[in-house]
Amino acid sequence: MSEAVIGSLPAEKPEQEGSILGGTVIVAGTAIGAGMFSLPIATSGMWFGYSVALMLITWYCMYSSALYLLETNLRFPRGASFDTMAQATLGSAGRIVNGASVAFLCYILTYAYISGGSSIITYSLQSVAGISLTAGKASLIFAVVLAVIVVAGTRAVDRVTTALLGGMIITFLTSTGGLVSEAQSVKLFPGLNLAETVPYSLVALSFLAVSFGMQTAVPSLTKYYNRDGSRVRNALLWGSLLTLGIYVIWQIAIFGNIDRSEFPAIIAAGGNIGNIMGALADTGLDLKVSSLLQLFSNMAVASSFLGVALCLYDYISDLFGFDDSFSGRLKTATITFVPPTLLGVLLPNGFITAIGFAGLVMVIFCVLSPVLMAWIGRQKSNKGYQVPGGMPRMVLVFAFGVLAMTLAGMDAFGLLLAFGK
Numbered sequence: 001m002s003e004a005v006i007g008s009l010p011a012e013k014p015e016q017e018g019s020i021l022g023g024t025v026i027v028a029g030t031a032i033g034a035g036m037f038s039l040p041i042a043t044s045g046m047w048f049g050y051s052v053a054l055m056l057i058t059w060y061c062m063y064s065s066a067l068y069l070l071e072t073n074l075r076f077p078r079g080a081s082f083d084t085m086a087q088a089t090l091g092s093a094g095r096i097v098n099g100a101s102v103a104f105l106c107y108i109l110t111y112a113y114i115s116g117g118s119s120i121i122t123y124s125l126q127s128v129a130g131i132s133l134t135a136g137k138a139s140l141i142f143a144v145v146l147a148v149i150v151v152a153g154t155r156a157v158d159r160v161t162t163a164l165l166g167g168m169i170i171t172f173l174t175s176t177g178g179l180v181s182e183a184q185s186v187k188l189f190p191g192l193n194l195a196e197t198v199p200y201s202l203v204a205l206s207f208l209a210v211s212f213g214m215q216t217a218v219p220s221l222t223k224y225y226n227r228d229g230s231r232v233r234n235a236l237l238w239g240s241l242l243t244l245g246i247y248v249i250w251q252i253a254i255f256g257n258i259d260r261s262e263f264p265a266i267i268a269a270g271g272n273i274g275n276i277m278g279a280l281a282d283t284g285l286d287l288k289v290s291s292l293l294q295l296f297s298n299m300a301v302a303s304s305f306l307g308v309a310l311c312l313y314d315y316i317s318d319l320f321g322f323d324d325s326f327s328g329r330l331k332t333a334t335i336t337f338v339p340p341t342l343l344g345v346l347l348p349n350g351f352i353t354a355i356g357f358a359g360l361v362m363v364i365f366c367v368l369s370p371v372l373m374a375w376i377g378r379q380k381s382n383k384g385y386q387v388p389g390g391m392p393r394m395v396l397v398f399a400f401g402v403l404a405m406t407l408a409g410m411d412a413f414g415l416l417l418a419f420g421k
Contacts (some may be wrong), residue, residue, distance in 0.1 A: 015030055020234050023221050028215040028237020029165065032246060033304035035109075035210050037116065037297070038355045039247060040254040041271040042207035045200025045261040045419025048188045048255045054201055054246060055208055061400040062212035062239045066086045067387045068397070069218045069370035070232050074385050075377050079223050082216075082365065086113070089373040101364045103319075106312035107110065107340055108361070112354035113305035114344035116273045117142035120297045123274030127281065127294070135348030143341040146302060150309045151333045157310050164303040171296035172246075176253045178289035179280075183256020190260060206359025206408035211247065215366040229385045257283050263419065270349035273297050312336050360408035367401030 009363065072085050086098040118138035125131040125138075128183065149156050214236065225231040258266075258279050269275045277297065281290055312382035313336045320335070322328035371394055387393065410416050 020231060020238065023224060023231065023235025023283050024239040024242060024344060026040035026217050026221060026224070027046065027214045027235055028242045030247070031212055031243040032215040033300065033307070035112075035207075035213075035304070035355055035358075036250055036300070037245060037273045037276065038207050038271075038352055039211060039250065040258075040276060041263070041267060041352055042204045042355075043200075044260065044267070045417075046197045046204060046254075047192055047260055048251055049050050049192065050194075050197045050201065051190075051204065051251060054204060055244065055247060055251075057086050057221070057400075058205070058208040059212055059240060060210060061397050062214065063236060064387065064389075064393060064397045065367045065370045065401070066215045066218055066236050066240070067233065068374040068394070069215050070222065070229060070236070071385055071387050072370065072373040072377050073219055073222045074229055075381070076229060078227055081219055081220075085373055086365075086369065089376045090369065093286050094369070094372075098365045098369055103315060105358055105361045105365075106308055106315065107355050108358050109308045110305065110312055110337075111340035111343045112358065113308065114139050114143045115348055115351040115354060116339055117146075117298075117301045117305060118344060118348050119270070119272035119274035120277065120294065121300060124294045124298065127277075128291070136345040139348050140341065142305075143337060143344055146305050146309065147333060147337045147341075149330055150306060150313050150336075155332065157306050161303055161306050164299045164306075168296055168299045171292045171299065175248055175292035175296055176290050178286060179253035179257055179293075179369050180249060182285075183192045187255075187259060188252065188256050192260075200419045202416050203411050203418055205404045206363070206411070207355060209358045209367070209404045210355060211421050212240065212243060213362055213366055214243070215370065254280075257285070260347055267352075267419070271352040272349055273301065273351065309336065328387070356408060356411055360405055360412060363401045363405045363408070367404070371398045371401070 025177070039051075043054070046054065072089065073080060076088070082098060082102070083095060094114040106419050115376060118135050118141075119143055121138045122133050122135055122294045125133055149160055218232070218236070220413060221235055225235070254276065262279055266279050267274045277290070280293065285293075313332060316322070316329070317332045320331070322332045373395060374387065407416065411418070
């Protein structure tokens with residue numbers, strides 16, 4: 001693609017622009033998902049105070065990387081995607097790496113949500129109805145039921161997800177409200193020193209990065225606001241701050257009710273969503289709050305699965321050129337769902353491990369690529385919107401991405417100190 005194309009383009013004047021509130025919800029909805037259930041497990045070694053401090057650093061770097069992606073996006077015509085931007089700035093090699101990263105991330109997250117879904121289904125059936133179901137069978141049921149919705153098409157996913165989102169908001173506010181009101185300050189602040197907590201921050205970084213993965217929404221927001229950069233920036237700021245606030249509330253709800261000493265046993269049991277629910281139930285949690293939290297967990301995992309699985313389904317369909325006939329959709333569904341479902345049946349307790357691998361890949365196209373693309377774009381043209389902070393901010397965000405990716409890789413090979421192991 002020529003340099004003229006990636007230069008500054010005039011903003012298109014829309015007939016009707018999207019609201020900031022709408023964009024804020026899109027950003028928060030993109031970032032927040034079932035991955036938030038991994039946060040208490042990943043940060044249990046650091047505990048509340050230090051985990052919030054690292055969360056603030058992660059928020060700043062991930063928000064900055066989203067701005068760098070916006071800077072790049074504004075150099076292209078309305079509707080430009082990741083693939084278009086990568087091809088023009090990073091070349092064919094960068095495009096391939098980006099595409100492979102997206103595919104791997106979607107597969108690993110689909111498996112993670114199957115694992116998380118099977119865990120909460122198993123726990124819910126046992127605690128509510130006394131029905132015992134193996135994790136493998138629960139994984140298969142969860143995957144098949146939701147896969148049918150994805151294969152039915154985007155409209156079906158949109159309607160189901162909208163209903164789930166409404167339910168999630170209600171159940172999250174009511175359930176966490178009860179948990180926060182019961183939170184004990186002595187549990188939140190047990191008087192830990194740096195030597196007892198800092199070593200565990202290395203494991204947590206990539207999990208936190210995944211939890212602020214709002215970058216995939218930037219091209220859609222740029223189109224939504226008709227390339228009005230200031231409105232996109234506002235949506236990214238408020239949406240990411242809303243995400244940060246919800247995560248802090250979630251940390252208070254969990255760490256304020258479960259002792260740090262109990263987490264090694266939770267981690268040893270697999271660290272899955274059902275294990276956290278069980279630990280909360282053991283604290284004498286009110287039955288109504290427990291039921292609402294279980295309902296929220298089920299909806300959060302289902303919503304996350306639908307969003308990621310639809311992205312993977314469309315990617316596979318486009319990659320192999322499958323048409324929309326019954327035969328074409330069957331082929332797409334087979335390639336999309338069989339591998340992660342088999343993993344879910346054979347390795348049903350891989351939620352935390354899968355989220356860790358997702359962090360390893362996600363920083364490539366959500367942190368490193370945006371910084372590189374923005375830097376290359378500035379070499380070609382100094383016109384148009386540029387993220388404030390100059391080279392120091394770029395270096396900081398890029399270094400954060402390299403560090404998060406390196407630590408995620410080390411954790412995958414068991415080279416980092418892990419709490420409870």
